[in-house]
Amino acid sequence: MDVVDVGPILVNRENPVPAGYGDSIDIVNVEVEEGFSVPVEREAAQSYLQMKRYFSALGVRFELLSGYRARQTQERIWNESVAEHGEAHTRCYVAQPGYSEHQTGLALDLTLYDAQGDRVEDDDIEAYGQLFPHLHGFGFILRYPAGKEDVTGYPFEPWHIRYVGTEIAREIYENDWTLEEYVSHVREKSGERR
Numbered sequence: 134m135d136v137v138d139v140g141p142i143l144v145n146r147e148n149p150v151p152a153g154y155g156d157s158i159d160i161v162n163v164e165v166e167e168g169f170s171v172p173v174e175r176e177a178a179q180s181y182l183q184m185k186r187y188f189s190a191l192g193v194r195f196e197l198l199s200g201y202r203a204r205q206t207q208e209r210i211w212n213e214s215v216a217e218h219g220e221a222h223t224r225c226y227v228a229q230p231g232y233s234e235h236q237t238g239l240a241l242d243l244t245l246y247d248a249q250g251d252r253v254e255d256d257d258i259e260a261y262g263q264l265f266p267h268l269h270g271f272g273f274i275l276r277y278p279a280g281k282e283d284v285t286g287y288p289f290e291p292w293h294i295r296y297v298g299t300e301i302a303r304e305i306y307e308n309d310w311t312l313e314e315y316v317s318h319v320r321e322k323s324g325e326r327r
């Protein structure tokens with residue numbers, strides 16, 4: 134059964150970015166600060182900017198820390214982490230080159246600011262939690278939720294979101310799924326039809 138093209142692209146510890154995928158991504162630069170921009174897939178970038186305006190009106194400010202990464206960039210991050218923290222730590226927290234969702238251009242790392250303009254700590258669940266119920270309205274999902282570590286293969290990352298489009302994002306949010314669970318649901322359904 135050919136299941137390769139069913140559902141949105143799934144990149145995780147078992148599923149690498151397909152060969153040649155990176156050549157066809159439509160990447161745009163999102164301005165973050167003066168003289169600094171982050172490359173993101175075009176549709177994801179447009180939705181991100183809409184979401185940013187929406188939150189800004191609510192008094193919530195965040196910025197893009199990371200978007201699209203070329204394979205070479207992921208290699209550098211991997212090597213630097215191994216040098217600094219060792220291989221065991223790196224395997225837990227860093228995707229191997231070829232296996233990072235950031236190579237699709239659809240994964241974004243956010244950094245959140247509090248009302249005083251200070252950067253919120255990465256593990257401040259309460260602060261990041263105010264974003265979660267609104268992500269799907271803009272086509273994003275929280276990619277590595279708490280309690281799903283065994284499914285995603287990654288620890289809880291409240292700052293890492295993934296663009297899948299509003300329809301899929303809503304279904305994932307309403308069912309409390311991960312992308313892995315959504316994809317196996319879709320594959321099961323498509324298998325039943327054959």
Ligand SMILES: [Zn+2]
Nearest residue numbers: 240241242293
């Ligand atoms: Zn990330």
